Amino acid sequence: MEAKMKAVRAGHKGAVTKLLRKFEDIQQSSEADYEEISTLLEAVTQKKGVLENINEKILEQTSDEDVAGEIQDSDEYMYNLEYKLRQITKLAKSVKWKHEYLTSLREYHRNIGKDNQTIKVGDVVQVYEESPRTKWNLAVIDQLNIGGDGKTRSAVIRTKNGLTSRPITKLYPLEVSENRDFTIDNNCDLNNPSTSRNLGRKAKSVAIEKLKKWTNGNNS
Incomplete structure (x- = not known):
């Protein structure tokens, strides 16, 4: 048995x-x-x-x-x-x-419209790519470029690889902001439940600390 x-x-x-x-x-x-x-x-x-x-x-x-x-x-x-x-x-x-x-x-x-006029310097954004959204890179808005009509048409963004420019329609803000001197680690794990807490308004300071760590390492 x-x-x-x-x-x-x-x-x-x-x-x-x-x-x-x-x-x-x-x-x-x-x-x-x-x-x-x-x-x-x-x-x-x-x-x-x-x-x-x-x-x-x-x-x-x-x-x-x-x-x-x-x-x-x-x-x-x-x-x-x-x-x-x-x-x-x-x-x-x-x-x-x-x-x-x-x-x-x-x-x-969708609710705020497609022109993304709410984006401001220091915002953490996802950068649109021809891939699933979960794989889009993260960046920080470094500078806004205003068109002749007074609307923001593009932005200089800071990624882990440096500065680049993207149309404003390709940028999607997250729920955290950062000072323009900081950048962002695209290895910041959106799959990690703890990151969700970091991205919440009440835990914004934690997210900022993550950005600082990457910036310090990038500048060393």
């Missing part, structure tokens, strides 16, 4: 291994999908519960001399699985936040 239960456990562990490999592929992909990650999270969580139940049954049937080894092996495996689950959960939350945050930004800019 014990041998049969261990065979069943091995089968479930094999399924978990495949799920975790899929997670590794998702981690390396720049197009992580929330539905895919949440489905994966649910599957791994379900397998974890099944394995915990099987481990208990196997332990009940294990001889006294083998109990210590069985406990050590199963605990080590479950510990590593729990760690992976935390990683999957973290990624799921971050991808969900990024989707919701960028969606809210898109709706905001």
Whole structure:
């Protein structure tokens, strides 16, 4: 009976291994999908519960001399699985936040119009590219260029690679601003839930500190 239960456990562990490999592929992909990650999270969580139940049954049937080894092996495996689950959960939350945050930004800019006249020097912006919005680079507005009609037509922006110019219609402000002497790290992780707090108005100072760190490193 014990041998049969261990065979069943091995089968479930094999399924978990495949799920975790899929997670590794998702981690390396720049197009992580929330539905895919949440489905994966649910599957791994379900397998974890099944394995915990099987481990208990196997332990009940294990001889006294083998109990210590069985406990050590199963605990080590479950510990590593729990760690992976935390990683999957973290990624799921971050991808969900990024989707919701960028969606809210898109709706905001639709409401204020397309001319982006609200942009000002020091604003942190996303720079439009022919790619998914989640991959757009970040920059800081360094200078606004006003047209003959009095409207802002373009801006000089500061990126991690230096200064460049972009049409105002290609710039999308985030919810933080920075002094023009600062620049921004395009490695600032929009996938990280903590970044969402940094970008909030109440935590604006934290975001500014991140910008300062990159600027200091860039100027050293």
